[in-house]
Amino acid sequence: xxxxxxxxxxxxxxxxxxxxxxxxxxxxxxxxxxxxxxxxxxxxxxxxxxxxxxxxxxxxxxxxxxxxxxxxxxxxxxxxxxxxxxxxxxxxxxxxxxxxxxxxxxxxxxxxxxxxxxxxxxxxxxxxxxxxxxxxxxxxxxxxxxxxxxxxxxxxxxxxxxxxxxxxxxxxxxxxxxxxxxxxxxxxxxxxxxxxxxxxxxxxxxxxxxxxxxxxxxxxxxxxxxxxxxxxxxxxxxxxxxxxxxxxxxxxxxxxxxxxxxxxxxxxxxxxxxxxxxxxxxxxxxxxxxxxxxxxxxxxxxxxxxxxxxxxxxxxxxxxxxxxxxxxxxxxxxxxxxxxxxxxxxxxxxxxxxxxxxxxxxxxxxxxxxxxxxxxxxxxxxxxxxxxxxxxxxxxxxxxxxxxxxxxxxxxxxxxxxxxxxxxxxxxxxxxxxxxxxxxxxxxxxxxxxxxxxxxxxxxxxxxxxxxxxxxxxxxxxxxxxxxxxxxxxx
Numbered sequence: 076x077x078x079x080x081x082x083x084x085x086x087x088x089x090x091x092x093x094x095x096x097x098x099x100x101x102x103x104x105x106x107x108x109x110x111x112x113x114x115x116x117x118x119x120x121x122x123x124x125x126x127x128x129x130x131x132x133x134x135x136x137x138x139x140x141x142x143x144x145x146x147x148x149x150x151x152x153x154x155x156x157x158x159x160x161x162x163x164x165x166x167x168x169x170x171x172x173x174x175x176x177x178x179x180x181x182x183x184x185x186x187x188x189x190x191x192x193x194x195x196x197x198x199x200x201x202x203x204x205x206x207x208x209x210x211x212x213x214x215x216x217x218x219x220x221x222x223x224x225x226x227x228x229x230x231x232x233x234x235x236x237x238x239x240x241x242x243x244x245x246x247x248x249x250x251x252x253x254x255x256x257x258x259x260x261x262x263x264x265x266x267x268x269x270x271x272x273x274x275x276x277x278x279x280x281x282x283x284x285x286x287x288x289x290x291x292x293x294x295x296x297x298x299x300x301x302x303x304x305x306x307x308x309x310x311x312x313x314x315x316x317x318x319x320x321x322x323x324x325x326x327x328x329x330x331x332x333x334x335x336x337x338x339x340x341x342x343x344x345x346x347x348x349x350x351x352x353x354x355x356x357x358x359x360x361x362x363x364x365x366x367x368x369x370x371x372x373x374x375x376x377x378x379x380x381x382x383x384x385x386x387x388x389x390x391x392x393x394x395x396x397x398x399x400x401x402x403x404x405x406x407x408x409x410x411x412x413x414x415x416x417x418x419x420x421x422x423x424x425x426x427x428x429x430x431x432x433x434x435x436x437x438x439x440x441x442x443x444x445x446x447x448x449x450x451x452x453x454x455x456x457x458x459x460x461x462x463x464x465x466x467x468x469x470x471x472x473x474x475x476x477x478x479x480x481x482x483x484x485x486x487x488x489x490x491x492x493x494x495x496x497x498x499x500x501x502x503x504x505x506x507x508x509x510x511x512x513x514x515x516x517x518x519x520x521x522x523x524x525x526x527x528x529x530x531x532x533x534x535x536x537x538x539x540x541x542x543x544x545x546x547x548x549x550x551x552x553x554x555x556x557x558x559x560x561x562x563x564x565x566x
Contacts, residue, residue, distance in 0.1 A: 078111035078450060083331065085449040085482040093457050103454075103535035112450060113443035117528045119435050120160045120365075122149045125509035150509040151537050155525035156311075156339060156488050157513045159365030159432075168192050168431035172423060183423075183516045189249065192434065197397065199426045201414065206433035207373055210364070210441055211337070211356070212347035217414035219374050220360075220429060221421055224338055225254040227357040227374045228305075230416055232262045233389055235332050235355060238302045240279040243268055246275040246293065246304040254313050255336055259305060275301065283313040283477045283540070291325050292315075308340030308356075312515055314478035314488035316344060320351040327352060341373065343448070343486040345441045348375050363487070363525060365432040369426035376413040391418025447526035454531055455489055455524055456480070458538040466545055473545055476520070488523040490515075497545070504544035510537060 081091035096102045102350040128150045158225060171191045175183045194202045201230045204218040211218065221227065221461045243266075245259050260270045275297055294301065303324050311317050319335060326333040334355040342363030348356055357373040358382075360366040392400065394417045408540060409415035456476065463472040470566060475492040478485050493501055498518045503506065505512055513521040526533050 076106075078106065078109050081453070082112075082446045082450055085453055086446075088481050088483045090482075091453065093454075097454070098458055098461060098535065098538065100532060100535050103531040106531040108456070111418070112298045113447045113526075115447075115526070115528060115530055116435055116438065117530065119164065119438075120162055120528045122152060122528065123511075124148055124152050125271075128511065134375070143343075148509070150511060151540070152511045152534050153523050153525075153529065153533070153537060154511045154513050154521075155365070155529075156343075156362055156521055156528075158361055158368055159342075159363060159525065161367070162365055162432045162435050164192075164434045165365075165367065165428050165431035167205065168427045169424070171201050172374055172427045193427060193430065196423050198553065199423060199430060200393075200417070200421050203371075203426055203433060204373075204414065204429070205431050206437065210342055210346070210436060211358070211373070211375060212345070212351075212421075213349045213375050213380065217349060217375050217378050218416070219376075219413040219416055220371050220426060221417050222372055223369065224336070224357055224359040225258055227372050228255065228258040228336065229262065230389060230418075231334055231355045231357060231374065231376075232258065232303070232305070234416070236262055236266075236303045236335065237264050238263075238268060238273070242300055242302045243273050244275045244297060244300045244302060245273060246277060246297070246301055246306070248307055248310060249278045249309070250312055251307065252335065252336075252338070255305070255307070261323035263536055277306070277408055279313075284315055284479055287318040287321055290322055294322075294325055294331065298329040298331065300383045301329075301331045304331055306333075306335060308335050308337040308346070309343065309486050309488070311339050312490065312519060314485050314490045314521070316340070316479075316484045316486055319353070320347070320485070323353050331442075332406050341486070342436070344443075345445050349377065352379075353377060354380070360429055360432070363527075364429075365435070365527070366425075366429040371429055373383060374416065375453065376411055376416065380411060381411070389418060393417035393420055396456045408503055444526045448524075449482050451524045451526055451529065451531065451534060452485065452487055452489060453482060454533045455522060455538075458534065459489065459491065459522075459541075462538060462542045462545070466542070475535070487525055493518050493520060501544045504547065505540060508540045508544075510540055 076094055084091050094102065098308060124150050132245055171193050175188060175191060175193065179186055187195050193199065200220050203220040205215040207218050209214045245263065247255065247259050259274060263270045263273045277285050277290055277293060278477050280289050306317060308319055323333050332354045335353055337356050337358035339362060341358035353375065358373050360373060361368055361370040390407050394409055394415045396410045399408055415455055463474060466473045478488060478490045495518055500512050502520060515521060
């Protein structure tokens with residue numbers, strides 16, 4: 076198989092031809108060994124073994140581990156869309172922080188130890204912004220590492236949502252993640268408005284997918300009442316990647332401010348926030364960016380919004396320009412760009428974790444990661460399609476892939492919708508076999524092969540376990556004489 080040609084096809088929205096032996100581990104190994112595909116950075120990560128995934132205590136029992144048949148066999152981790160695996164560099168960076176704190180204490184704010192991977196604490200947020208610039212396609216001055224995703228959404232809406240009696244609506248998706256829903260709802264209520272009247276929901280054209288044409292039509296129909304648009308770069312449930320540049324351009328054509336929640340897009344797909352003229356964006360760093368559970372989040376504010384004097388309604392000490400921050404004269408001088416939105420002294424522990432994982436991203440590029448991801452996800456889709464075809468019953472497929480089939484409109488995630496009566500059992504079977512996937516009710520298993528550390532071998536082994544789980548459920552239902560409930564797949 077010509078992997079280079081296949082990736083080119085996928086970037087054009089086409090499907091490659093897969094060989095007859097594509098479902099074999101031998102073929103998967105050929106892809107993993109191919110020089111045509113950007114390499115995996117799996118050696119830079121800690122991949123849990125099957126035994127470790129069953130851990131009940133921090134204590135390592137050498138005798139139990141040695142006796143276990145799965146002691147050294149790595150698990151299959153397809154849950155990077157929920158929490159990325161731990162980069163080894165994070166531990167190294169944390170050790171450097173602890174040693175700095177333990178030796179020079181407060182001096183760590185201004186002193187750089189010559190052999191340390193860390194900058195002085197005062198500069199570490201700016202250093203993280205610099206290292207995130209290529210990941211999101213922006214200049215460092217347009218990026219800030221601070222807070223958590225929901226807090227940053229609140230800060231951005233406090234700055235950019237300025238409702239009037241006529242223009243008061245916020246356009247959002249039909250099924251936002253609860254954090255987005257609560258943030259939008261409470262910002263509307265903060266202004267004394269009714270969310271039922273001021274939230275404009277983008278419903279899917281079919282059951283799950285929101286087309287660009289529908290979103291543009293909805294903008295046109297409501298342009299006179301829209302004060303703000305806030306949409307997901309990738310919809311968490313379906314895995315759909317929205318057409319950010321086209322939708323952003325149309326919003327601006329109608330004079331509407333637009334922001335993006337990139338929680339599932341940052342570190343996953345190529346982004347060009349400055350070039351696309353996005354007003355603001357927010358993202359978390361614990362999914363595809365691998366900075367650890369609840370890690371410090373990121374935000375983007377386009378440079379066209381200047382030094383923020385007329386946007387920043389919530390001032391804080393760390394939003395004050397660093398050159399005069401320690402004068403303590405209480406005369407606020409905003410830091411130009413996104414970093415003027417900072418309020419509090421940031422957690423250096425959190426920033427250290429982020430800096431550690433960003434050191435791995437510096438070894439590659441989003442273009443290379445995206446190319447690898449396109450082929451990994453297409454391979455997973457192909458094998459899922461084969462499984463569905465082999466397990467047809469009564470003319471119907473056993474599951475539905477609700478993620479767009481066009482590779483240009485998805486990231487690393489494929490959302491597999493299972494009938495409710497086998498969803499929990501199939502999920503349990505995956506877990507019992509050392510597979511970690513994210514479950515989202517109703518009925519979705521989110522399969523996310525992350526290009527940074529997942530392999531084609533991971534995909535192949537997962538499919539074998541998944542098909543076995545499906546077939547065992549079919550057999551069990553047949554023994555009980557139950558009628559199998561199936562949904563038709565869009566293949």
